[in-house]
Amino acid sequence: MQLIQCQSKDDAVKKVAGILFDYISDSTKKVFGLATGRTMEPVYAELIRLIKESGADLTGKSFFMLDEYYGLPDNHESSFKFYIKTHFQNPLGLKDEQIFFPPVHLDNAGEKYEEDIRRMGGVDLQLLGIGQNGHIGFNEPGSRKNSLTRRVDLTPETIEANREQFVGDIIPVDALSMGIGTILRAKSLVMLATGKSKADVIQFLVNNKDDPSCPASFLKDHNHFLLVLDPEAASKIS
Numbered sequence: 001m002q003l004i005q006c007q008s009k010d011d012a013v014k015k016v017a018g019i020l021f022d023y024i025s026d027s028t029k030k031v032f033g034l035a036t037g038r039t040m041e042p043v044y045a046e047l048i049r050l051i052k053e054s055g056a057d058l059t060g061k062s063f064f065m066l067d068e069y070y071g072l073p074d075n076h077e078s079s080f081k082f083y084i085k086t087h088f089q090n091p092l093g094l095k096d097e098q099i100f101f102p103p104v105h106l107d108n109a110g111e112k113y114e115e116d117i118r119r120m121g122g123v124d125l126q127l128l129g130i131g132q133n134g135h136i137g138f139n140e141p142g143s144r145k146n147s148l149t150r151r152v153d154l155t156p157e158t159i160e161a162n163r164e165q166f167v168g169d170i171i172p173v174d175a176l177s178m179g180i181g182t183i184l185r186a187k188s189l190v191m192l193a194t195g196k197s198k199a200d201v202i203q204f205l206v207n208n209k210d211d212p213s214c215p216a217s218f219l220k221d222h223n224h225f226l227l228v229l230d231p232e233a234a235s236k237i238s
């Protein structure tokens, strides 16, 4: 794991957006894994700015989402599909065929998604956030290192942490998530953590590996795992 501690949240966001932009601009890199959540909103805003400013052509690039809630009507405002359309797809005018949404409407959703990722040649760069309980995607504590895309239950803490993002009355309790094994197959991983609510989990992650109580710790042996932090998220690292 390589660690980058930035001077400000803005610097951390720009660092991650710049890495994504460099990958996206590289003609040999075609497949990207996208995360959602509050942390990523400014990253997408900066990435879109960089792409528009440079006139980069995203034809032939494909994007796979990390996860999606069950139990929401298609395109519901709480869904990650709605999020990624709003914050990424629509501002860049990307075609539907370029974005792979976890197929929550299918019975064999996990197998189908894994097959789609394989068929496209695997993920070149996976963007990741981290939950306060160490989850990556929605691989909650106790998830197995070799887990693949599957239906997962959300923990009460995750539901609570995400409550302010839910629109309307439906509170999702489960999701389809890429597994830890799926994430580990990506050629490069870049994780961004910002804010003091992530300080404890980042301290744990920096000091531990392969601990099922913190799923992100399974990533530490990945050959290309970059962790980017703002000062608040890094504040408990000694």
Ligand code: F6R
Binding pocket: 034, 035, 036, 037, 038, 039, 040, 066, 067, 080, 128, 129, 130, 131, 132, 135, 136, 137, 138
């Ligand atoms: C989102 C995802 C989650 C979030 C994590 C942090 O696609 O997979 O693992 O990255 O819950 O969310 P925020 O950024 O809202 O704190």
